[in-house]
Amino acid sequence: MTTTLPTATPSRAGGRLFDWRLLLGVLGVAVLLVVSLFTGQFDIFGDPDGARMFAITRIPRTLALVLAGAAMSMCGLVMQLLTQNRFVEPTTTGTTEWAGLGLLGVMVLFPGASIAARMGGAVLAAFIGTFVFFLFLRRVSLKSSLIVPIVGIMFGAVVGSVSTFIALQTDMLQSLGIWFAGSFTSVMRGQYEALWIVAVVVVAVFLVADRFTVAGLGKEVATNVGLNYDRVIMLGTGLIAIATGVVTVVVGNLPFLGLIVPNIVSMFRGDDLRSNLPWVCLLGIAIVTVCDLVGRTIIAPFEVPVSLILGVVGAIVFIALLLRQRRHG
Amino acid sequence: MITLTNVRKSYGDEVTIGPVDLQIPTGGITALVGPNGAGKSTLLTMIGRLMGMDQGAIEIAGFDVASTASKDLAKIVSILRQENHFITRLTVRQLVGFGRFPYSKGRLTQHCEDTISKAIDFLELTDLEHRYLDQLSGGQRQRAYVAMVLCQETDHVLLDEPLNNLDMKHSVQMMRHLKRAATELGRTIIVVLHDINFAGQYADHICAVKDGRVVEFGTPAVIMTDEVLTRVFDTDVQVIDGPNGALAVYY
Amino acid sequence: MAEATIARPAAERRTPPARRRTSGALPTPRARRRYWIVLAILIVLATGFAFGLLAWDNPLPVGSDGFWRIAQMRATSVLVMAIVAVCQATATVSFQTATNNRIITPSIMGFESLYIAIQTSAIYFLGVTGLVALTGLPQFVLQVAVMVGLSLLLYGWLLSGRYGNLQIMLLIGIIIGGGLGSISTFMQRLLTPSDFDVLTARLFGSVSNADPDYFPVAIPLCVVASVALWLRSRRLNVLTLGREATINLGLNHKSEIMKVLFLVSLLMATSTALVGPMTFLGFLVATLAYQFAGSADHRHIFPVAVLTGFVVLAGAYFIMKNVFYAQGVVSIIIELVGGSVFLFVILRKGRL
Numbered sequence: 025m026t027t028t029l030p031t032a033t034p035s036r037a038g039g040r041l042f043d044w045r046l047l048l049g050v051l052g053v054a055v056l057l058v059v060s061l062f063t064g065q066f067d068i069f070g071d072p073d074g075a076r077m078f079a080i081t082r083i084p085r086t087l088a089l090v091l092a093g094a095a096m097s098m099c100g101l102v103m104q105l106l107t108q109n110r111f112v113e114p115t116t117t118g119t120t121e122w123a124g125l126g127l128l129g130v131m132v133l134f135p136g137a138s139i140a141a142r143m144g145g146a147v148l149a150a151f152i153g154t155f156v157f158f159l160f161l162r163r164v165s166l167k168s169s170l171i172v173p174i175v176g177i178m179f180g181a182v183v184g185s186v187s188t189f190i191a192l193q194t195d196m197l198q199s200l201g202i203w204f205a206g207s208f209t210s211v212m213r214g215q216y217e218a219l220w221i222v223a224v225v226v227v228a229v230f231l232v233a234d235r236f237t238v239a240g241l242g243k244e245v246a247t248n249v250g251l252n253y254d255r256v257i258m259l260g261t262g263l264i265a266i267a268t269g270v271v272t273v274v275v276g277n278l279p280f281l282g283l284i285v286p287n288i289v290s291m292f293r294g295d296d297l298r299s300n301l302p303w304v305c306l307l308g309i310a311i312v313t314v315c316d317l318v319g320r321t322i323i324a325p326f327e328v329p330v331s332l333i334l335g336v337v338g339a340i341v342f343i344a345l346l347l348r349q350r351r352h353g
Numbered sequence: 354m355i356t357l358t359n360v361r362k363s364y365g366d367e368v369t370i371g372p373v374d375l376q377i378p379t380g381g382i383t384a385l386v387g388p389n390g391a392g393k394s395t396l397l398t399m400i401g402r403l404m405g406m407d408q409g410a411i412e413i414a415g416f417d418v419a420s421t422a423s424k425d426l427a428k429i430v431s432i433l434r435q436e437n438h439f440i441t442r443l444t445v446r447q448l449v450g451f452g453r454f455p456y457s458k459g460r461l462t463q464h465c466e467d468t469i470s471k472a473i474d475f476l477e478l479t480d481l482e483h484r485y486l487d488q489l490s491g492g493q494r495q496r497a498y499v500a501m502v503l504c505q506e507t508d509h510v511l512l513d514e515p516l517n518n519l520d521m522k523h524s525v526q527m528m529r530h531l532k533r534a535a536t537e538l539g540r541t542i543i544v545v546l547h548d549i550n551f552a553g554q555y556a557d558h559i560c561a562v563k564d565g566r567v568v569e570f571g572t573p574a575v576i577m578t579d580e581v582l583t584r585v586f587d588t589d590v591q592v593i594d595g596p597n598g599a600l601a602v603y604y
Numbered sequence: 605m606a607e608a609t610i611a612r613p614a615a616e617r618r619t620p621p622a623r624r625r626t627s628g629a630l631p632t633p634r635a636r637r638r639y640w641i642v643l644a645i646l647i648v649l650a651t652g653f654a655f656g657l658l659a660w661d662n663p664l665p666v667g668s669d670g671f672w673r674i675a676q677m678r679a680t681s682v683l684v685m686a687i688v689a690v691c692q693a694t695a696t697v698s699f700q701t702a703t704n705n706r707i708i709t710p711s712i713m714g715f716e717s718l719y720i721a722i723q724t725s726a727i728y729f730l731g732v733t734g735l736v737a738l739t740g741l742p743q744f745v746l747q748v749a750v751m752v753g754l755s756l757l758l759y760g761w762l763l764s765g766r767y768g769n770l771q772i773m774l775l776i777g778i779i780i781g782g783g784l785g786s787i788s789t790f791m792q793r794l795l796t797p798s799d800f801d802v803l804t805a806r807l808f809g810s811v812s813n814a815d816p817d818y819f820p821v822a823i824p825l826c827v828v829a830s831v832a833l834w835l836r837s838r839r840l841n842v843l844t845l846g847r848e849a850t851i852n853l854g855l856n857h858k859s860e861i862m863k864v865l866f867l868v869s870l871l872m873a874t875s876t877a878l879v880g881p882m883t884f885l886g887f888l889v890a891t892l893a894y895q896f897a898g899s900a901d902h903r904h905i906f907p908v909a910v911l912t913g914f915v916v917l918a919g920a921y922f923i924m925k926n927v928f929y930a931q932g933v934v935s936i937i938i939e940l941v942g943g944s945v946f947l948f949v950i951l952r953k954g955r956l
Contacts, residue, residue: 111775115782160950170771171705175950177778178712181883182943189936192808198800201793205786279786328790335786339779346772346779403848427854434848440706441844441900450627451845454853459838461627470625483631502852 049306056313060086063320081211088211088219089313092271092278095222097308098229098301099267100282103154105236105297106260107161109169110345113282114150114268116173118180120279122153123265123272124204125187132194139218139273147269153183154261154268162243170346206276206331208316219274225267226305228259233297236260277331280338281308287345311337354379355400355509355543360409362399370395370565372409379414379508381557382535382542386549388586392565393545394435394513400543401432401511413509427455431502432511445489445497446482449473452504472504475538476530492523496530503534510534512544516551524548528555549586549601553577561585577601629901639904642896646911653918654682660926682918684814684879687826689889689913691875694830695868696886697893697902697909701840702864703770704847706894707950709887713774714758714781715751715872716881721784722747723806728791732802744818744877748825751873752866759865763858770861809882809935811921822874829870830910836864837902844900882935884942889913891945 061082100113114120126149130142137145157179161172191200229236239246239256246253271278285308289300312330315337319328354376361371370392377383385393398404400411402418411418413430421429431452439448449472453465461469473482476496486494495515502510512531516524532555534540546552552559552573559576561569563585569576576582577599582590590603630636658678664670699710726734737743758780762773792800806813833840839860842850850857875882893909920934 156947156951163951168771170775174705174771174774174778175707177782178708178946179950181712182946185883185936185939185943189933189940192804192933192936197804198793198795198797201789205789205793279782329793332786332790336783339783342779343776346776350769350772398848401852403851422854423851423856424854427852432848432852437846437849439845440700440704443900444631446625446627446631447629447900451842451849451853454838454842454855459841466626469627482625505853 084216085211088216091219092275093309093312094226094305095267096278096281097285101286105240108240109172111173115279117157117176119154119268121180121183123150123269143273150269151265204277205329206278207329222267225263279335284341356412358410362406383558384552384556385545387562391562393562430509431505431507433502434513449500449504452501472500476500509541514545629899649915653922656922681811684811685917691871692886693889693909693913695871696890698833699868711883713777715876717781717784719876721788724788724791727803747877748873752869755869809880814878825874829867840902888942
């Protein structure tokens with residue numbers, strides 16, 4: 025059960041990468057995005073400022089949904105490839121908590137820090153945390169793949185308690201909760217542009233996903249096929265850290281997204297990595313968009329942060345996946 | 354005597370064991386052999402009640418495995434699996450002492466201590482008895498596990514691939530210990546073996562399992578033939594006369 | 605059948621060792637001596653800190669009436685520490701044994717998230733008066749009952765049946781905790797800052813959260829459950845060998861696990877409802893106790909763990925109160941130390 029993960033079969037990939045089903049998927053997501061563009065309290069058609077507001081808030085918000093959704097689900101996929109474990113993603117390995125700690129550290133040390141500096145702190149901390157966790161995974165032999173998320177969540181709890189301690193000492197506890205809760209409410213022109221960085225992550229994953237699969241099989245296997253193992257691990261960790269760090273600073277925490285998306289895709293489409301990649305992107309975008317739409321409408325004119333909905337929905341899907349695995353031994 | 358009647362077990366979508374009907378006679382060593390994934394270990398774990406069956410019945414010395422209380426079965430049959438990793442650090446003697454649990458419930462009597470000493474001596478671990486398991490070599494550790502199940506003083510002992518990860522010398526040593534346990538202590542030993550030649554040399558009965566069914570059962574003389582082995586293992590096997598008995602050659 | 609005695613092979617016979625051969629958990633006199641010395645040191649430290657907490661900075665002379673009156677007031681918090689130490693230490697050691705995993709703590713199984721969710725929703729829906737509504741003996745009993753009841757449901761559902769799987773149960777417990785956590789976080793961010801400040805005190809474990817009115821329920825629960833676990837020590841020893849060896853030795857693995865987890869949930873619920881979340885205290889204490897005890901026998905581990913728990917708690921309070929004048933952050937300091945020990949342990953571990 026540990027090693028039944030997406031495997032790359034390039035021979036079939038070329039033919040199946042673009043077919044009518046994918047077009048349908050793209051179309052579906054496009055519809056969702058259009059709905060997202062036209063959902064909100066501000067009347068963009070009636071009000072004379074409509075067009076301007078549309079450009080300032082709606083378009084950036086929708087773009088942010090696309091970027092964050094795609095990046096975080098790709099990020100989960102990379103982690104799962106590298107560890108050959110289905111239950112790994114930024115929330116279950118402490119990466120998110122590390123990013124939060126980095127963000128908090130910058131905020132405490134340099135209260136007026138620019139958004140770039142905050143991202144730098146978050147990315148750096150996320151990198152360190154992820155690297156430590158991977159190091160740990162390489163050193164231990166595991167009896168069960170389920171131990172990994174258990175230890176990872178404990179690991180995250182430790183880091184989280186450090187953040188809480190710092191926040192409590194500096195009277196930022198409630199703001200901490202607000203930063204970490206993923207929400208697209210405050211996304212607008214001039215504040216979200218940094219998210220474009222994560223587009224690089226998505227493209228990079230498209231290009232090198234196969235290498236992550238090989239690296240996930242272990243240092244010996246990777247070296248045997250002529251792959252520089254350490255470099256691939258560094259690259260993977262770097263991509264994960266950039267995506268998690270940037271998304272945490274701009275949007276906040278998007279729990280379980282990286283876990284449920286690749287799992288659902290491989291449940292429906294099998295484990296063909298290459299042809300699954302666009303689907304992982306699409307489904308990630310779709311889930312974030314739907315959660316955001318729900319958050320925007322259920323208690324309108326107020327908003328429920330997307331992280332709350334994702335946290336609850338993601339937990340339910342995660343549990344369903346676990347119960348499924350249980351039945352299949 | 355161990356009797357399996359119409360035993361079936363299916364797990365996953367494709368793997369199915371049985372129906373198996375089998376009688377394992379009392380005394381001696383019975384070896385379960387067969388290709389990978391044939392269901393040898395599954396059969397053994399079902400006999401040892403570590404895994405339930407979907408259908409059928411297993412009796413050990415007249416006791417039905419499914420309905421007899423587990424604590425009573427622990428005095429009739431003991432089972433050792435391949436993978437043994439403990440979260441605590443135990444010495445050889447402490448580990449072997451656990452074999453007395455069915456009798457003592459953890460309160461060791463002098464009789465228990467004597468039995469423990471004998472089991473340790475029997476497997477030539479006397480000098481190592483206060484060593485921790487993680488300080489032992491693979492062969493020594495495997496002997497300690499076997500000492501634990503022998504110390505349980507059950508008439509029936511089930512061992513799942515006890516030669517796994519052992520080199521030639523330790524494999525031979527282990528089989529000699531088991532043979533002595535069967536002859537000197539009168540235990541009935543059922544053992545899953547990978548190497549047909551070990552089975553041919555040391556076992557009194559060989560049970561060949563293939564695709565979840567028992568396809569052959571008999572003495573080594575009956576099983577160790579070109580025709581039977583070729584059929585069981587799906588590969589050309591030639592049996593030749595070695596210096597110490599029949600040898601299967603398959604390469 | 606049991607009379608098939610094991611004969612010693614004549615050829616392999618060695619000179620029998622001079623001393624009597626025994627299999628105790630402390631095989632050598634040195635190990636025995638070490639254990640008793642450790643226990644003695646812990647007892648001395650525990651009494652020292654307890655006396656220190658009662659008497660230090662007490663303006664009146666030792667033995668006078670006024671001294672005792674002040675000491676009596678402080679005795680409440682010492683008693684709370686003792687209860688928490690017993691609960692957390694016994695529960696964590698037993699939980700780690702039952703789950704066959706030494707890097708886990710029962711507190712992440714949702715007890716604390718549930719507690720936080722209860723506290724947060726009380727203040728969210730009812731305001732500060734909501735927290736008042738949560739104080740009182742019946743409410744305490746209710747909170748314990750809810751926590752124990754829900755965890756029993758979880759164990760019962762996930763451990764029974766054909767596909768019962770301990771690890772999946774653990775993970776699902778943790779995830780449910782996480783889901784509850786995100787709901788709490790959402791409610792917290794909608795609170796006014798002043799309400800939030802009131803809540804904050806409840807979000808961190810603190811001895812001062814405990815109300816002596818709860819003792820008539822908390823103490824018996826704690827004593828009964830921990831004594832029951834202590835009496836099961838020998839069975840717990842067998843459980844450390846894992847499922848298959850446990851069944852081989854004639855124990856019903858599933859029902860043993862269920863009983864242990866039930867007792868653990870009683871202890872955890874009592875401790876959490878009494879003082880609030882203490883996520884890594886149990887982990888810290890259990891990890892230290894294994895090192896200190898140098899024995900795999902639970903009859904040796906439990907006393908060491910409980911004493912270590914008390915020394916850690918009382919020591920931290922004593923030092924923070926009298927040296928750093930910052931007793932409000934004690935639990936957070938313990939969490940940080942426990943968390944660091946956790947990181948250290950997982951990086952040193954070779955196998956899980």
